[in-house]
Amino acid sequence: MISGRRLTLRTLTAAEAERLLGDAESGAFADGYPSALATQMLRLVALYPATDHDLGGGMPDLGPWLLVRRSDQVIIGLVTCARTADASAVTVGYDVAPSCWGEGFATEALSAVVAHLLSVPAVWRVCAEAPVDHLASRRVMEKAGMRWQRDELVRHEGRDVKLAHYAIDRPRPS
Template identity: 35%
Template sequence: MIETERLRLQPLTREQAEQVVAGERAGQAWSAGYPREDDQDVARMALAHPAAEPPFGPLQIVARDSGLVVGGIGFFGPPDADGVVELGYGVAPEAEGRGYATEALRGLLRYAFSTGRVRRAIADTAHGNVGSQRVMEKAGMRQTRSDDRLRYYETTAPAA
């Protein structure tokens, strides 16, 4: 588990992934807009291809003050041979604008680089997703290129 000032980033368990896919809200500590369709897609992928190393798989973003899951964040697998990880994230609509995505991304990156196994983190977003672009920039990522569909961002491990 990764903790930040206001958030806990906790691994998505198999049971939780099944509940997210099914949309089983009863008894869940989920904010009103969670899970989003993207969260359900991530849960389906997690069920089909369980992460060998849970910290490098999907995580739930939990607001510490309420205990509610407000989004998801995580890596698409462990670092490759070059120390590169790809990541993604999203928060429920009612959690947007509170800085949760930025705080979660900073915490995730700090964790990744602290392992000593990650040298570079990459992500992408649609041209029109200005909110996501701002989140990545605030978390220290920089745009490296773009194509007709996406903008690509990355950051590297801080110098020791």
């Protein structure tokens, strides 16, 4: 679990994913949530439960994490994390209920996850990406301390999408 000022980031377990999928109308989610991405993540975690969240080799819990608003315990989003080809880097993604956009929750969640990940001895870089024209998401990454690295044109679902890549590195000891 990761704590923020207004959010608790709770590791999504297989048992909780199954419960949430079975009772999506329980009031556990913010209005307009879960998104298609969050529903897909719930299904994946429910279908492929990890035996534990300690991945070994100095890699502790890498999520996914549910974003739980402290004021009412409602799930307002999700943060995912994945290893990259570079063993010292991870890529994060985030998804917040549209009803909660513009309130700083994505920035709070991403900042907390970045701090958590950069405290892991084996992680030296945290990366994220967003469509170039998604200015709000790019601003979230910048507020979390990430810096633009490059733009890249990729093919996604049959169309070209230009992505902005961001990253933050843990300072190397001198």
